[in-house]
Amino acid sequence: xxxxxPVPDAEALLLRLAxxxxxxxxxxxxxxxIYSGGAWLAERLGAMIPGNHPVGFIDVSFYRDDYSTTxxxxxxxxxxxxxxxxxxxxxxxxxxxxxxxxxRAAINELFDFGRPAAIELAVLVDRGGRELxxxxxxxGERLTVATxxxxxxxxxxxxxxxxxxxxxx
Amino acid sequence: xxxxxxxxxxxxxxxxxxxxxxLYVAAGHIVAFGNAPDGWHANRVIDAKGLVVVAGLVDLAxxxxxxxxxxxxxxxxxxxxxxxxxxxxxxxxxxxxxxLDEPGLVEMLKFRARxxxxxxxxxxxxxxxxxxxxxLTEMGALSDAGCVAFSHADVPLLDTxxxxxxxxxxxTFGYRVWLRPSDAHLSRGGVAHDGxxxxxxxxxxxxxAAETIAxxxxxxxxxxxxVRLHVARLSAAGSVAMIRAAKADGMALTCxxxxxxxxxxxxxxxxxxxxxxxxxxxxxxxxxAALRAGVADGTIDAIxxxxxxxxxxxxxxxxxxxxxxxxxxxxxxxxxxxWAAEEKVPLPVALSRITSVPAxxxxxxxxxxxxxxxxxxxxxxxxxWWTVERSALKSQGKNTPFLGLQVxxxxxxxxxxxxxxxxx
Amino acid sequence: MSSAGPPQGAAPSGGAARSAVWGGAASAxxxxxxxxxxxxxxxxxxxxxxxxxxxxxxxxxEPFVSIAEREVKKVPLLRGxxxxxxxxxxxxxxxxxxxxxxxxxSADVINLNIGASSTSxxxxxxxxxxxxxxxxxDIFVVRHAQSGAPHLIAQHLNAHGRSHVHVVNAGDGRxxxxxxxxxxxxxxxxxxxxxxxxxxxxxxDVLHSRVARSLIHGLTTLGTPEVRAIGPKTLLPAxxxxxxxxxxxxxxxxxxxxxxxxxxxxxxxxMKGALLPSAGEYFKHYGLTEEKLAMAKPDVIVMHPxxxxxxxxxxxxxxxxxxxxxxPQVTFGIAVRMAVMSIIAANG
Numbered sequence: 001x002x003x004x005x006p007v008p009d010a011e012a013l014l015l016r017l018a019x020x021x022x023x024x025x026x027x028x029x030x031x032x033x034i035y036s037g038g039a040w041l042a043e044r045l046g047a048m049i050p051g052n053h054p055v056g057f058i059d060v061s062f063y064r065d066d067y068s069t070t071x072x073x074x075x076x077x078x079x080x081x082x083x084x085x086x087x088x089x090x091x092x093x094x095x096x097x098x099x100x101x102x103x104r105a106a107i108n109e110l111f112d113f114g115r116p117a118a119i120e121l122a123v124l125v126d127r128g129g130r131e132l133x134x135x136x137x138x139x140g141e142r143l144t145v146a147t148x149x150x151x152x153x154x155x156x157x158x159x160x161x162x163x164x165x166x167x168x169x
Numbered sequence: 170x171x172x173x174x175x176x177x178x179x180x181x182x183x184x185x186x187x188x189x190x191x192l193y194v195a196a197g198h199i200v201a202f203g204n205a206p207d208g209w210h211a212n213r214v215i216d217a218k219g220l221v222v223v224a225g226l227v228d229l230a231x232x233x234x235x236x237x238x239x240x241x242x243x244x245x246x247x248x249x250x251x252x253x254x255x256x257x258x259x260x261x262x263x264x265x266x267x268x269l270d271e272p273g274l275v276e277m278l279k280f281r282a283r284x285x286x287x288x289x290x291x292x293x294x295x296x297x298x299x300x301x302x303x304x305l306t307e308m309g310a311l312s313d314a315g316c317v318a319f320s321h322a323d324v325p326l327l328d329t330x331x332x333x334x335x336x337x338x339x340x341t342f343g344y345r346v347w348l349r350p351s352d353a354h355l356s357r358g359g360v361a362h363d364g365x366x367x368x369x370x371x372x373x374x375x376x377x378a379a380e381t382i383a384x385x386x387x388x389x390x391x392x393x394x395x396v397r398l399h400v401a402r403l404s405a406a407g408s409v410a411m412i413r414a415a416k417a418d419g420m421a422l423t424c425x426x427x428x429x430x431x432x433x434x435x436x437x438x439x440x441x442x443x444x445x446x447x448x449x450x451x452x453x454x455x456x457x458a459a460l461r462a463g464v465a466d467g468t469i470d471a472i473x474x475x476x477x478x479x480x481x482x483x484x485x486x487x488x489x490x491x492x493x494x495x496x497x498x499x500x501x502x503x504x505x506x507x508w509a510a511e512e513k514v515p516l517p518v519a520l521s522r523i524t525s526v527p528a529x530x531x532x533x534x535x536x537x538x539x540x541x542x543x544x545x546x547x548x549x550x551x552x553x554w555w556t557v558e559r560s561a562l563k564s565q566g567k568n569t570p571f572l573g574l575q576v577x578x579x580x581x582x583x584x585x586x587x588x589x590x591x592x593x
Numbered sequence: 594m595s596s597a598g599p600p601q602g603a604a605p606s607g608g609a610a611r612s613a614v615w616g617g618a619a620s621a622x623x624x625x626x627x628x629x630x631x632x633x634x635x636x637x638x639x640x641x642x643x644x645x646x647x648x649x650x651x652x653x654x655e656p657f658v659s660i661a662e663r664e665v666k667k668v669p670l671l672r673g674x675x676x677x678x679x680x681x682x683x684x685x686x687x688x689x690x691x692x693x694x695x696x697x698x699s700a701d702v703i704n705l706n707i708g709a710s711s712t713s714x715x716x717x718x719x720x721x722x723x724x725x726x727x728x729x730x731d732i733f734v735v736r737h738a739q740s741g742a743p744h745l746i747a748q749h750l751n752a753h754g755r756s757h758v759h760v761v762n763a764g765d766g767r768x769x770x771x772x773x774x775x776x777x778x779x780x781x782x783x784x785x786x787x788x789x790x791x792x793x794x795x796x797x798d799v800l801h802s803r804v805a806r807s808l809i810h811g812l813t814t815l816g817t818p819e820v821r822a823i824g825p826k827t828l829l830p831a832x833x834x835x836x837x838x839x840x841x842x843x844x845x846x847x848x849x850x851x852x853x854x855x856x857x858x859x860x861x862x863x864m865k866g867a868l869l870p871s872a873g874e875y876f877k878h879y880g881l882t883e884e885k886l887a888m889a890k891p892d893v894i895v896m897h898p899x900x901x902x903x904x905x906x907x908x909x910x911x912x913x914x915x916x917x918x919x920x921p922q923v924t925f926g927i928a929v930r931m932a933v934m935s936i937i938a939a940n941g
Contacts, residue, residue, distance in 0.1 A: 059656060062668035062935075071632070071939035072670070076656045112665035368830040369640065371740040371768030371803060376831070440625060440748065441741030485719055485749075487739035489766065 010153060010160040013124050013140035014041065018048045020138045021091070021122060025049060029089040029120070032056040034106050035077050037095025037153035040160060041124060045093065056081040058092075063105035085114030091137070095153035097123040100132035125151055125162065170212050170587060171195045173205070177217025177548060181224060181538040182521035192222060194544040197587035201540060215593055217548050220581055223520050225257025225288075225545035227527040227536045229425050230401065231476035231498055233290070235281070236274065237266025242478035242565040247498065248287035250564035252583040252591040254499035255547035256474075257288050258528070258535045263295040264322035270295040270306045272314035279315050287590055289545070291317045291531055293347060296335050300324045305335055308344050317531050318345035318399065323448055325353030333390050340396040345532070348387050349401040350408065351449065355379035360489045362404075362452040366435040372489060375450055377405040384408050388415055391422065399530055400424035402475060404449035406459035413468045423530050424468075426460050427475035428504040429495055433457070433570060443484045443491035444570040447475075464522060465512050471527040472508075474501040478566020496566035503576035506551055510577070516551070544587040553579035625747050628756065632940040635747045635760040636933050638769035640810040647814060650932050651779050657928035660697060670935045671700035674731040678704045679721070680763070681737040686899065687763050690923070691734045691772075694930035700732075718742065719749050726750070732759045732934060740766030740803075759937040761930075767801050772933055773898055774807030776926040778815065780918055781853050783925065784894050788812065792819040792850050794889075795838070796879060797857030797906055798828045800868075804898045805857055806836070813837040823847035824879060827868040844879050851889040855896045856881050859906050872905045882908045886916065894918045 031053050033042025039057040046055040061076040092106055103121060110116060120137035127145045145151055149164045172194040179190050179202065193201040193209065200206055231251065234242040251259055261278075263269035269278065275292050282290035294316035298304040308319055319339060326332050326348075339346045356379040361367040363374025384400065388411065391398040403409060403426050412424055429447060434457045438445045445451060463469040477494025484491050501523060509519030521536075528536030535545055554575045559567040582593035624641055628634040633646055660666055676695040678688050688704065695702045707721060716724075722733065735743045743762040750758050764770040778788075785791055793812055799805045799822050812820045813836070822829060822838040834840060841847030848854060859875060869875050886893065895907075895917045903909050912919060 061656075062670050067670055067935075067939060072653060072935045076653065078656045078659050108669070112667065113663055363831045365832040365835040368832055369806070369836065371766050371806060373767075374831060441744045443745075482717060485745070486717060487737065487742040487745055487765075489739045489741070 007143070007151065007162045007164050008141055010124065010162040013162070014044060014160060017122060017124060017138055017140040018045055021045065022049050024138070025051070025091060025120070026089045027051040028053070029091050030054045030056060030081075030083050031091050031093055032058050032081065032106075032110070033093040034102055035059045037124075038093045040153070040155050041095060041122075042093045044160075045122070054083040056083065058106050058109060060102055060105035060109060063109045065101060065105070079109065081113055085110060085116055088114075088116050089118045089120075090116050091120045091122050093122045095124050096151045097121070097126045097134070097136055097139075098129050100130050100134040103134045104132055124153065127151055171210065172213045172215060172544075172584070172587065172589070173209075173211040174215045174217050174222055174546070174548065177220050177222035179222045179538060180517050180520055181525070182517035183525040183537050184539055186538060187517050192538070192546070194546070194584065194587045197544055199538060199540055199542050199544050213589070213593075215548065215582055215589075217581070219552075220548050220550050221516070222538070222546060222548050224524045224536045224538050225547045225583060225585065226255045226501060226523045227531065227533070228256045228259040228476070228498065228501055228523070229471055229473035229527045229530060230427070231256070231259040231261055231474055232264070232478065232494075233261050233282075234478060235265065235278070241480045241483070244281055245285055246563065246565040247476070247478065248282065248285050248290070250496075250498045250562070251288040252585065253563045253580060254474075255502050255549055255580040255583050256498055257545035257547065257583060257585050258291065258531070258533060259288050259498075260291045260293050260317060260531055262293055262322045263320060264300065264324065268295045268300045268322075269293070269316070270298050270300070270311075272307070272310045275311060275314040275316055286585070286588070288585060289535075291315070291533065293317060294319045296321045296326070296346065297331070302326050302328055302331060305338055308339060309342065312342075312344060317533070318347045320347035320401065321349070323349060323351070325351055325356070327353050329386060329390070332386070333394065336390055336394040336396040340394045343397065345397045345399060347399040347401050349449070350380050350383035350387055352379045352383040355382065360446060360450070361438060362435045362450045362456075364435060364453055366438060370438065370441065370488075377407055377452060377456070380405045380449060381407040381411065384411055388420070388422075392420060398422045402427050402430075402449055403460060403463070403469060404430055404452050404456060406456045409459045409463040409468055413463070416468065423470045425471040425473045425527070425530075426464060426469050428472050428497060428501055428508075429475070429570070430457065431461050431464065431472070431508045432504060437570060438488070441488040442570060443486065443488050444495060444568050444572065446488055446491045446493045447495060448493040461508060461512055464508070465514050470522070471530055472501070472505055472522045473527065474498050476564070478564050479568045480565075481567070484568050495569050496562065496564045497569070498564060499562055500557070500569065500571060500576065502547070502549060502580065503555075503578040504571075506578040507576060544584050546584040547580060548582045548592075549578055549580045551578055553577070555579050625744060625751060628940050630940075633937055634756065634940040635743075636771050636937060637743050637747055637760065637762045638810070639771045639774045639807045639814065640769070642814065644814050644816075647775070647778070647811060650775055650929065650936060651782060653936060654775075654779055654925070654928040654932035657697075657931040658924065660931075661924065661927070667697050667699050669699045671695065671698035671731075671938055674700045674938060675729055676700045676702050676732045676734060676934065677725055677730045678702065678763075679707060679725070679733050679735045680705065681707045681718075681735070681742070682764070684736055684764070687736065690926050691761075691763060691930055694927045695732075695934060697927070698931055698935060700934070718745065722746050722749065726755055726758055730758060732761060732938060734761045734763050735765070736763040737765050740768035742766075761933060761937070764803055767803050767806070769807050770803040771807050772926070772930050773804050774811045775933065776922060776929040777804075777808045777855060777896060777898070778811045779925045779929050780896060780922050781894070783921070784918060785852055788815040788817045791817050791852045792821070793817055793853045793855065794821040794823055794841075794847050794851040795855045795857065796823040796844065796847070796881065798859055798863060799824055799833060799857065800828045800830045801860070801863070802857050805855075808855060809836050809838055821847050821851070825869070828863070845885055845888050848885055848888040851893055853894050853896060854881065854886070854889060855898075856907050858898065858900065859902060872902075876905055880904070880906055880908060881911050883910055883914070886911055896922060899923070
């Protein structure tokens with residue numbers, strides 16, 4: 001087991017991500033954050049990026065592909081999308097992009113609400129290890145992380161923090 | 170066949186016998202204790218060291234399911250089960266199909282039972298034709314055919330006028346009448362004791378009053394008519410109290426309890442275990458305590474098995490739809506021993522409840538170890554525990570709420586009329 | 594397991610010598626609803642379920658409520674799974690809500706109204722179940738007139754190593770209607786939040802009611818300090834207090850200070866069985882009217898499992914009034930059933 005490596009400062013990455021998005025994102029794109037890290041990011045980005053950006057939150061528990069092995073976790077939250085998904089440009093936001101399965105689940109769920117015009121992906125950290133063909137449109141930073149570690153975003157009051165923790169089996 | 174049963178603990182409460190001694194059997198009878206008769210030469214020796222030797226058990230209620238219910242059990246399987254359980258004489262209730270209301274049926278049953286050379290069968294005749302509750306049976310003819318008593322099995326006798334007349338008629342000739350107290354209306358639709366457990370399980374209940382009200386009726390009429398009464402299968406504390414009072418008052422009557430009711434209560438239905446669906450139902454812990462005390466102090470005279478083999482199809486259905494009853498011939502002895510140990514009743518007294526006392530109730534010459542008596546004998550190991558499981562039971566009915574549990578008392582050998590019919 | 598459950602299952606509980614020699618058959622004593630990890634694999638009754646299992650179901654139901662507001666009212670959780678509605682007792686309402694719930698989980702639903710068919714051909718309950726298992730059933734939703742039928746099925750499945758097949762009790766005799774109990778709990782929690790402060794009155798034919806029994810078990814498990822059973826003696830089961838309720842025969846007194854009132858349906862048969870003289874007399878003593886409801890707290894909620902007999906157990910003014918949450922109960926019912934099916938389908 002490797003010792004937890006120093007991880008970048010979450011607030012700094014958020015600023016970098018916002019800068020990249022500010023330059024390219026559609027004026028009226030909706031920001032949809034995947035609970036819970038993505039949701040916090042979506043809230044912050046909605047305030048940081050000028051334009052008309054409705055902020056929504058998506059819970060992917062019911063669309064995950066590991067339901068039959070891990071079961072249903074009872075702490076699901078409600079998906080809230082305060083805009084019409086039909087014809088919308090959506091930026092899907094998550095804290096850490098890893099295998100890509102959460103992104104697949106989120107996209108499947110979005111399509112059950114309607115037919116978006118386009119979906120882009122914004123992540124704070126891309127740690128590689130993809131098992132599905134998704135790449136971020138906007139990325140805070142690429143990191144190489146040992147497989148026995150998990151990158152976790154947490155919130156302390158208003159401040160966001162990144163940490164590397166051993167994977168809990 | 171000359172058989173010596175050596176060094177067993179011979180127990181016969183009525184005969185004040187409780188000592189380790191050898192017992193000698195010849196020509197189907199008990200011929201001596203202790204010292205061999207002159208010129209004795211045994212054909213067979215049964216070493217009963219460490220074992221108890223008692224008269225073959227007498228069971229007041231064992232359904233053999235013939236005629237009519239052969240898919241549940243047959244004479245062959247059940248008589249086999251009886252001797253495996255140490256039972257050498259048993260009374261079978263009249264609720265066969267057709268019911269035992271005609272001499273021909275009774276004779277046929279006795280004949281067929283005899284041909285198996287296992288336990289002795291004493292049929293109890295139906296009190297009314299077809300158990301329909303409207304016309305009296307020919308008790309005289311049935312008596313001659315071999316009926317030892319008359320009962321109405323588990324069929325409710327609604328007409329009190331008829332009940333009174335049946336008792337008067339029986340009393341005229343001295344016939345015995347056995348009745349299970351159960352008020353038809355109060356027990357209608359019920360499948361479990363009407364109490365906390367039935368409430369929680371949502372099962373329609375049979376209140377204890379269904380038994381005590383019927384018992385009051387039976388006792389009143391019996392007192393008036395002077396019939397020789399035996400009350401069958403008590404289940405409620407209130408009933409025990411009524412019997413105690415009646416006996417204290419000088420009334421001559423006997424009664425029995427099914428051995429299951431000495432051990433189980435309504436809680437043992439558990440998760441709707443259809444094997445615990447019995448008639449009368451298992452009642453509360455208080456009722457059970459009263460029954461146990463009742464047998465200990467003699468208010469309740471005999472313990473019986475109330476043997477009722479039911480095929481799997483009859484039990485593997487929802488509780489309320491299941492056929493009531495439990496297989497019991499092979500559990501009569503172990504469960505009696507267990508009750509006795511727990512209630513600290515001396516072994517000879519306990520064994521009398523399943524030997525000499527029921528024999529007297531039946532009016533047969535059995536249940537005792539005396540020189541000259543027919544050699545119906547049960548030899549068992551009181552300290553050997555065994556697990557109740559399907560493969561261990563000889564009865565065709567594997568329906569018992571004791572499945573998977575361990576019981577004390579393994580029958581080593583059973584003799585009927587001086588022949589070893591089981592074990593040895 | 595709560596202490597209200599059967600103590601030792603199949604073990605005779607007798608005498609001073611209840612010693613180790615009565616051992617054996619331990620597996621018969623374990624709660625048949627829970628798998629080896631203590632997770633819910635069948636839902637047979639609320640009685641004896643750990644409080645956190647019940648709360649977990651309510652929590653899981655919450656997000657399912659909002660699925661009704663989506664354009665595509667489905668999530669793919671049970672895609673590829675087959676849910677068989679085995680209704681031995683007719684009920685269009687309950688069957689329909691289970692069907693909707695299963696379909697919203699993307700499951701395949703097959704409805705079997707067994708009442709008429711198999712049993713009349715002499716096929717036993719368990720034979721029917723075995724045949725359906727052979728047709729790859731994943732979940733059986735069972736309604737039966739006999740108490741204990743779903744338990745029999747679950748025990749049969751457990752005994753034959755079919756741990757991937759699950760049973761949901763949709764109502765068995767008088768015994769239990771756990772999904773109704775859960776949706777009633779959900780409703781109360783939705784409007785009142787904390788069970789530990791509440792007085793809840795259950796009014797009517799408790800004797801014959803599986804709805805009442807399930808709700809009472811749920812409320813007591815979640816710590817409701819006062820649960821009241823209100824009705825005439827003929828409609829209250831033996832020793833009902835042992836379920837943890839306080840009995841009232843006077844409805845006004847029973848309603849005094851209640852936070853929630855649950856009205857039970859009165860069936861016509863009760864008049865025939867000499868339990869009650871007439872519907873009119875019943876309504877006079879135990880029918881819910883505005884006047885009687887005034888005894889309860891001002892913000893009391895009125896519930897009914899449906900279908901209602903207006904003018905018998907409940908007055909139209911109350912049923913359609915501001916305090917009634919009878920319609921939301923139906924919505925919550927679908928979400929709760931979705932939660933139950935998605936939880937059990939993953940366990941076993």
